[in-house]
Amino acid sequence: MDRRKFIKTAGMTALGASVLPFLKFSSATAAPSGSAVVVIGQTINSLDIHRKGTNRPSYQIAVNCYDRLLSFGTKKMDDGSLSYDYSKLEADLAESWETTADGKSIIFKLRENAVFSDGSPVTANDVKWSLDRAVSLGGFPAVQMKAGSLIKPEQFVVINEKTFQIDLIRPSKLTLPDLAVPVPMIINSKVAKANSTTDDPWATEYLHRNPAGSGAYKVARWDPGQQLVYERNDKWTSGSLPGVKRVVVREVPSGATRRALIERGDVDISFGVSDKDARELSGRDDLSVVSTPIENCIYCLCPNLSFTPFKDKLVRQAVAFALPYEEIFKLAAYGQGVPMWGASDNSPKDTSWPQPFPYANNIEKAQELLSRTDYKKGFEVPLSINLGLSSWMEPTALLIQEGLAKIGIKATIEKIPGANWRTAALVEKKLPLHLENFGGWLNYPDYYFFWAYIKGHLFNSSNYDNPEVKQLVDETLHMEINDPVYSDKVKRLIKIAFDDVPRIPLWQPTLNSVMSQDLSGYEYWFHRQLDARKYNKGKG
Amino acid sequence: MMYPQSRVGTVVRRLGQALPVLFGVILATFVLTRALPGDPAAFFAGPAADEKSIAEIRKALGLDRPLPEQFLVYLRDLSRGELGTSISTGQPVSEELIRRLPASLELTFLALLISMIIAVPLGILAAINPGKLIDHICRILTTAGVSLPTFFTGLGLVFIFYYILGWAPAPLGRLDFAYLPPPHVTGFYLIDGAFAAEWDTVYAALSQLMLPCVTLALFTLAPIARMTRASMIQVLSSDFIRTARAAGLTNYTVLIKYAFRNALLPLVTTLGMVFSFTLGANVLVEKVFAWPGIGSYAVEALVVADYAAVQGFVLSMAIIFLILNLIIDILYTFIDPRIELGN
Numbered sequence: 001m002d003r004r005k006f007i008k009t010a011g012m013t014a015l016g017a018s019v020l021p022f023l024k025f026s027s028a029t030a031a032p033s034g035s036a037v038v039v040i041g042q043t044i045n046s047l048d049i050h051r052k053g054t055n056r057p058s059y060q061i062a063v064n065c066y067d068r069l070l071s072f073g074t075k076k077m078d079d080g081s082l083s084y085d086y087s088k089l090e091a092d093l094a095e096s097w098e099t100t101a102d103g104k105s106i107i108f109k110l111r112e113n114a115v116f117s118d119g120s121p122v123t124a125n126d127v128k129w130s131l132d133r134a135v136s137l138g139g140f141p142a143v144q145m146k147a148g149s150l151i152k153p154e155q156f157v158v159i160n161e162k163t164f165q166i167d168l169i170r171p172s173k174l175t176l177p178d179l180a181v182p183v184p185m186i187i188n189s190k191v192a193k194a195n196s197t198t199d200d201p202w203a204t205e206y207l208h209r210n211p212a213g214s215g216a217y218k219v220a221r222w223d224p225g226q227q228l229v230y231e232r233n234d235k236w237t238s239g240s241l242p243g244v245k246r247v248v249v250r251e252v253p254s255g256a257t258r259r260a261l262i263e264r265g266d267v268d269i270s271f272g273v274s275d276k277d278a279r280e281l282s283g284r285d286d287l288s289v290v291s292t293p294i295e296n297c298i299y300c301l302c303p304n305l306s307f308t309p310f311k312d313k314l315v316r317q318a319v320a321f322a323l324p325y326e327e328i329f330k331l332a333a334y335g336q337g338v339p340m341w342g343a344s345d346n347s348p349k350d351t352s353w354p355q356p357f358p359y360a361n362n363i364e365k366a367q368e369l370l371s372r373t374d375y376k377k378g379f380e381v382p383l384s385i386n387l388g389l390s391s392w393m394e395p396t397a398l399l400i401q402e403g404l405a406k407i408g409i410k411a412t413i414e415k416i417p418g419a420n421w422r423t424a425a426l427v428e429k430k431l432p433l434h435l436e437n438f439g440g441w442l443n444y445p446d447y448y449f450f451w452a453y454i455k456g457h458l459f460n461s462s463n464y465d466n467p468e469v470k471q472l473v474d475e476t477l478h479m480e481i482n483d484p485v486y487s488d489k490v491k492r493l494i495k496i497a498f499d500d501v502p503r504i505p506l507w508q509p510t511l512n513s514v515m516s517q518d519l520s521g522y523e524y525w526f527h528r529q530l531d532a533r534k535y536n537k538g539k540g
Numbered sequence: 541m542m543y544p545q546s547r548v549g550t551v552v553r554r555l556g557q558a559l560p561v562l563f564g565v566i567l568a569t570f571v572l573t574r575a576l577p578g579d580p581a582a583f584f585a586g587p588a589a590d591e592k593s594i595a596e597i598r599k600a601l602g603l604d605r606p607l608p609e610q611f612l613v614y615l616r617d618l619s620r621g622e623l624g625t626s627i628s629t630g631q632p633v634s635e636e637l638i639r640r641l642p643a644s645l646e647l648t649f650l651a652l653l654i655s656m657i658i659a660v661p662l663g664i665l666a667a668i669n670p671g672k673l674i675d676h677i678c679r680i681l682t683t684a685g686v687s688l689p690t691f692f693t694g695l696g697l698v699f700i701f702y703y704i705l706g707w708a709p710a711p712l713g714r715l716d717f718a719y720l721p722p723p724h725v726t727g728f729y730l731i732d733g734a735f736a737a738e739w740d741t742v743y744a745a746l747s748q749l750m751l752p753c754v755t756l757a758l759f760t761l762a763p764i765a766r767m768t769r770a771s772m773i774q775v776l777s778s779d780f781i782r783t784a785r786a787a788g789l790t791n792y793t794v795l796i797k798y799a800f801r802n803a804l805l806p807l808v809t810t811l812g813m814v815f816s817f818t819l820g821a822n823v824l825v826e827k828v829f830a831w832p833g834i835g836s837y838a839v840e841a842l843v844v845a846d847y848a849a850v851q852g853f854v855l856s857m858a859i860i861f862l863i864l865n866l867i868i869d870i871l872y873t874f875i876d877p878r879i880e881l882g883n
Contacts, residue, residue, distance in 0.1 A: 037717065043840075045630040052597050053584040053627040138596040139585055208630060223721075224631050225640070225832045226713055248717045252830040256695055257711050260703045266710040388843070419845040423579040427594065 035246035036519060036535055037267040039258045043251050044228050047219060048207040049182055050133055050141045059182045060249075060529040064230055065117075066185035066213035067238045069094040069108055069127065069164075070176060074523060074534075081290045082523040082534070086443040089176055092238050093122055093186055093214065094164075103171050110162040116188040116214045117233045124164040128156045129189035131166075133202045141183045147442060148178025149478070172478035174442055181441050182527050188212040216242050216533040226251060230532060243521065243536030262287065262514050268537070269515035269522065271530050274391060275334040278512035288517055291510040292524035293338050296448055297439025298354045299392065300503040301400060302462045307381065307432035310462075313500055314373045320359040320504045321366035324403045329507050332395040336512060340505035348494040351487050353445035354508050357498055366407045378408025384425070384434040388418030393435045396506065425461045436461055436503065441526050445490050446476040452503060453493075464502035469493060551866065558862045565858040566618070566851075570611055573847045580845040584627050601627065614851070623855070624848030628841055633852035636837060641856065642727025643714055644826075644833035648819050650730075650749055651756035652811070659761045660807075663768025664800065667776060678765055685762035691824035694755040698828065701751060709747045713830040719744045752829040756822055760814050767810040771803040778802075804875050812868045816861055 046054040049062040073088030091097075094108040114122040132153040134141045145151065149172045157165040168175065178184070187207065195206035211219055216239065217230035230247040250267070252258045259277050262270040265286065273281075273289075282289040303310035303319055310316055325341040343356040370376055383401060385393035394415075401411045411433065416424055425431050438459040440447045450473050451457050455465035476489050497503070511528050521534035581598035598604045602613060617624060623633035666678035701708040709716055714729055719741050722732035730749075733742035775781065776799055784794045823835035834853065841849035872879045 043629065045628060051630070052600055053630065055628070058630075139593045143593055223832075224629055224636070225837070226830075227717060229717075250712055250717060250830070252712065253827045253836065254695075254830070257698060257828055257830060260698055261710055261712070264703060264706070264710070266712075417577075418843050419580065419583050420577045422582045422585075427579070427582050427591075 036244045037248045038269050038271055039250050039252045039261055039267050040271050043225055046208050047211045050137050051204050051208050052139050059527050062182035062185045063531050064217040065211040065215040067093045067215050068180055068184055070180040072180055084525045104168055106166045108164045114237050115235055117218050122214055123161050124158040126189045127164045127186055128158050130187040131156045131184055134184050144183045148175045173480045177442055242533050247532045268519045271513050273512045273514050275336040278336055279334040281514050287514050289514050290522055291336050291512045293508050293510050294439055295443045295526055298505045299507055299509055300436045300505050302434050302436045302503050304432045305463045309375050309379050312373050314369045316501045318366045318369040320501050321362045322403045322407045324361050324399050328396050328399045332392045333507055336510045338508040340507050348491050351490040357505050363406050370407050380410045381433050382414045383411040384414045384416055384431040386421040387415050426458050429461050429463050446473055449473050449493050450477055462502040469496055554866055569851045569854040573850050576845055583844055623852040626846050626849035628844045628846040633848050637856050640832055640834045640837050644819055646728045647752055651753045654753055655757035655760040659765035660768050663765040664772055666769045667772030682762035682765050685758050690755055690759050691828055693758050694825050694828040697751045708751050711829045714748055716744055752825050755825050760818055763810055763814050767807050771806045775799045775802045808871055812864055
């Protein structure tokens with residue numbers, strides 16, 4: 001992009017260079033019209049979600065610069081804020097789709113007018129190349145595709161220019177929603193192929209820096225470690241054009257600085273703020289704070305069954321009754337989120353997930369339960385937390401330590417750096433007692449159970465093993481939710497989780513963002529990353 | 541007095557002596573990064589990775605090979621000038637260093653300049669008037685300077701000058717987003733902007749530099765002022781100053797020409813140390829001001845066990861240290877003709 005043009009279009013008038021730097025600085029940071037400035041705390045490390053090592057904040061490129069075959073609808077939350085609607089699958093690049101009579105394939109009809117940002121039409125060949133890439137590069141994309149039973153290129157068939165077919169290895173309710181997550185984005189295969197090499201047939205080096213999609217925005221500029229500038233793709237066909245022409249995403253590591261920036265009104269939105277800031281800024285007239293409970297996500301305390309005392313269900317239940325839930329929620333979450341304790345009934349009423357567990361702070365009950373075990377005198381256990389998430393884990397751990405001390409369990413807090421955490425907690429699963437924050441993108445209870453309650457699966461860091469749970473998950477994972485037996489089976493799963501408590505839920509966290517009143521169109525998505533496609537300024 | 545030719549010879553000899561040191565640094569960093577707990581493959585495999593995808597990442601990173609082989613591969617890449625790709629930022633390490641090092645250097649240089657302009661006269665004045673008001677001011681400033689953590693000073697300055705008064709620009713890194721960086725020549729925005737005659741960019745860069753520079757200057761002021769004061773007091777009490785005064789030389793000549801020049805040696809040493817320390821250690825200042833510097837890069841890389849980035853950082857810092865020490869040694873010979881290089 002032309003440097004001069006950028007400055008001009010950014011609406012900057014030259015500042016008098018004669019003014020001394022420390023005298024009143026005229027607000028150059030007030031965003032030029034038609035652009036929005038976003039601050040985030042993390043850094044974007046790639047423009048390609050399929051690349052190895054791409055971090056979560058980078059997923060926003062897949063959202064803003066690419067389209068998928070399908071997308072989700074939008075719903076209004078109780079507080080008036082917007083959220084994507086998991087229950088409503090909508091067309092994106094596909095205009096219609098249907099399952100064949102034999103139930104073995106799904107046929108997608110691509111929209112006639114769909115074009116990539118370079119103007120070339122989106123064809124079934126592009127779709128096939130993109131999905132082939134998602135299942136072939138390995139790593140996280142392959143795992144996510146596999147969740148939708150999409151595992152090999154042979155499943156993806158080009159019928160003609162605008163018709164595409166997916167052959168199913170099994171009918172599954174997860175297949176269609178999995179096509180609407182960020183991973184199966186549709187890439188302009190002509191551009192990608194032109195930039196591929198024999199060593200790099202999937203053009204990972206090129207797409208790492210140059211998105212080639214049909215999405216609402218293009219990347220105008222990327223200064224790694226500093227900023228990313230989106231520019232509207234005026235050829236976008238998958239929705240009404242975004243109201244904001246240019247979105248500048250600035251990376252500001254310090255939370256205090258981000259807060260000063262949004263409070264001063266120099267930026268339009270601070271994306272993903274701490275619970276503390278969200279609580280403290282919520283009363284202000286000039287800012288709006290949106291806190292959305294993160295679907296299918298629970299902050300848990302996990303007693304590890306490979307640690308002998310926790311093999312006993314009663315010990316786990318005693319721990320669950322010894323926790324000071326209210327204080328933890330107030331002090332560690334600043335009251336942001338949904339309580340996951342205090343259900344009155346030992347059986348779930350419905351299949352909603354997450355839902356409160358039938359535990360509450362009750363020391364007598366905890367002592368009574370513990371006295372029926374071999375550990376009536378208590379025991380010592382290290383309580384591990386992830387230093388990378390210390391903002392909520394540290395206060396939580398301190399309060400848990402206090403609670404456990406009351407029933408004679410002596411917990412020593414062990415802080416583990418971020419890089420070691422995954423290995424220790426999730427891969428080796430060797431932490432006797434630890435805090436955990438798994439959330440699933442696909443919003444079904446059975447999907448959560450699949451990852452977190454089955455022996456050997458990544459997020460089952462408690463080493464929980466129950467053949468009945470395994471069987472129930474196998475049965476329900478791909479079953480449609482309107483299947484007559486689905487609801488009973490899921491309720492049974494939840495009932496077992498209530499009773500066995502290999503994971504002790506604390507609360508369901510929220511995603512918080514603070515924005516100026518001027519900005520509208522903020523929408524929560526399960527991927528918890530910036531989606532600027534509906535942003536609008538000045539009409540809020 | 542040494543001749544310039546022999547200085548050149550000495551510089552070459554010193555650089556030659558540095559090679560084994562550099563190899564030692566390379567080996568030590570390699571071993572130390574590998575000895576760090578934590579598995580980069582597991583970390584970078586992503587939020588829902590299984591054993592298989594972690595193994596794939598490990599293979600892609602070359603971490604499945606034996607350590608000696610990894611080291612040889614690393615040496616081979618180094619000899620081609622490749623520092624590898626940082627997996628956490630997704631960029632080649634050399635590119636990141638070229639982009640980030642000038643950011644840190646610009647900040648550090650300017651901060652040191654500010655702090656010297658204040659600290660050196662302050663130290664001299666305090667030495668001339670020990671126990672007087674100026675000496676107490678010096679003591680208070682230096683004590684405050686070392687005892688206030690930089691992130692605290694930084695946040696405090698942001699709070700006062702940006703948040704309350706609105707005098708300083710938004711702490712958004714090296715340039716406000718309305719500007720584009722000047723064409724890359726040195727990587728120093730002030731210099732590159734001046735080359736391109738983009739004065740508004742120079743101005744914008746300077747305003748962004750102000751608060752972080754003052755923060756760092758407050759911190760580096762202490763050792764410089766203390767060292768100036770101590771070294772001046774020592775020199776002022778020595779015989780040749782008494783002789784000079786007795787000979788009726790003016791106060792200025794005695795203080796600046798004789799005393800200060802002699803007091804410079806320990807000061808230059810301190811400056812070198814403060815510089816190298818500040819360059820790598822101003823992580824907190826970088827965080828507060830969203831400064832894309834080298835310190836935060838190294839810390840982030842270390843946290844996620846990003847081997848290539850850590851190795852590249854240590855190597856470049858080692859080279860900077862070597863050059864810096866060489867410059868200081870050469871400066872010595874200018875300040876004190878009795879000192880010879882290389883012995």
